[in-house]
Amino acid sequence: MNVKEYISSGIVESYVMGLATEAERTEFEALCAQYPEIAEARNAFELALEEQLLNDSLQAPPFLQSQIKDKVNSSAGEAYPGELPEETPVRRVGAWKFLAAASLILLAGSVYWALTTNKKNQDLLARNKELENQAQQSTASNWRSSSATAPGATMRHARARSAMQRQAAC
């Protein structure tokens, strides 16, 4: 490549003043590493620009310096002010946190529900068994005597069955 032509193309000034595109910047940085002349040309323009701006500067209000010092000292651990997210990202982070918290609560709730339901289920199953046994026993013992307890036992049996069905439906 023609290094001289490249140097005098205006890319050096464009790069230093922040006007080069991303692709131009990447290329320029790679070429600076490869050709010392390009890096020297960059340095020469940087010095010229720096000198120009230093010689023709504008004094900032004196109170600013202490204000900046305070800011630097007081907020050592904060995020860079220039990189603070705008309102929308902040809100998005808030929504994300809220969703995470809500899903944790939901998870805890559903685990509790599952455990208690399971316990209830087992209690009811045990109770059903018991009732079924009782019903069978009373049916067997009253089979021939046709006593008044038989319909009651059958009804208990039916209630136990419907309780089982309700559990199954759950």
Place this chain on the structure above:
Amino acid sequence: MFQTFGLNKLLGTKLTYEESELVAALRNKDEQSFSYLYEHYSGALYGVIKQIVNDAELSNDVLQECFVNIWRRIETYDESKGRLFTWMLNIARNAAIDKTRSKGFQQGQRQIPLDGEILQPSVKPGIDDFGLKKLILKLKDEQRLLIDLSFFQGYTHEQIANALHIPLGTVKTRIRSALIQLRALMQ
């Protein structure tokens, strides 16, 4: 480390720094070097900021933000890519352009309508008689407008091409030749 610290204490306020020394001290979060940096460069950066923002109070905010960022982001400065001042200048310029695009920036101060139909120069003779704007006043109208729009107002090559109805490649070459002219005007 202890020795350097003791030496600095003995010497009191350091008057000059080699750039590499200054960067090293800033990376060590040495407050004296930060004071030096501010005293030495704030005026140059403030001039550029003021010429972009055109408002004293907002310029103060930008300069403050800029130096706080320099202090905190010194780790990201890469000396293989350029001088410290160039890095700071770009932080200052970007912060100032961001400010002109923020909600708080008054509509009337916008140089260019958002649709980019009418591009107006922000350089006013008599007001901008210092710094880079003083220099670009000496350029041809078209070159001045291109540097004004790209450097001071932060428009991309694409936005300028669309607004001025010039091909993108032409915008790029004209900006570059304007910058070469600008450089020739520097002492």
